[in-house]
Amino acid sequence: MxxxxxxxxxxxxxxxxxxxxxxxxxxEPVPGILRVARQPLRALSATIRTSTILAVPRRDRVLVAAASIVRAEDVVRLRPGATVPAGMAFVSAPVRTPTSVVVGTVSAVLDSGRSATALREAVGHAARAISAALVS
Incomplete structure (x- = not known):
């Protein structure tokens, strides 16, 4: 070896x-998804000023497939390949293939004192952008 x-x-x-x-x-969990997810994740993190991830289901766990890290404390916990930590609060929206199969989620870390409602629209927009890019 x-x-x-x-x-x-x-x-x-x-x-x-x-x-x-x-x-x-x-x-890659879905062909091309990492390439199309990078820019929307970065834009989302810059807009909402918190760390964001593309999370994908794998057997009995959920893995971080891609990340845009803003918060220093998230560097180790949310690195690509890591299991999404239990007990961490996120606002999430589904990423779908052209046939509407959910293949993952775009998720933003929900900091204490922040409203999930305020993040929901931005997270949903990023998830829809990634889903639309999977079509091409």
Whole structure:
């Protein structure tokens, strides 16, 4: 596995190798979704001034597929590939394929003292933009 780049031996300990990292970075829950999600997530975060994610269901968990991080405390918790943390409050809207299948959600971190109602429209707009881009 070391020769294939799947693992690396660093001071007698094995860790994920560069080839496995590259393979992981290429994973997408739906073809093209990461490419089309980046700009709407960034725009949403800039508009509402909080961290946003594209979350996707995978077996018995929900994974962060893409993120636009604004809050320093979210860097580790919301990195792509992480499981969406339990107990964290979000405002979410569905992302749909052209056949209306829900493939994930756009979610914004709901800070204490903020109204979910104020975020709902902006989050919904970003989710619709990503859904529409999946058509092309």
């Amino acid at each position: 070391e020769a294939l780049g799947a693992v690396e031996n660093v001071r007698g300990r094995y860790r994920v190798g560069a080839q496995m990292f590259r393979l992981g970075q290429a994973w």
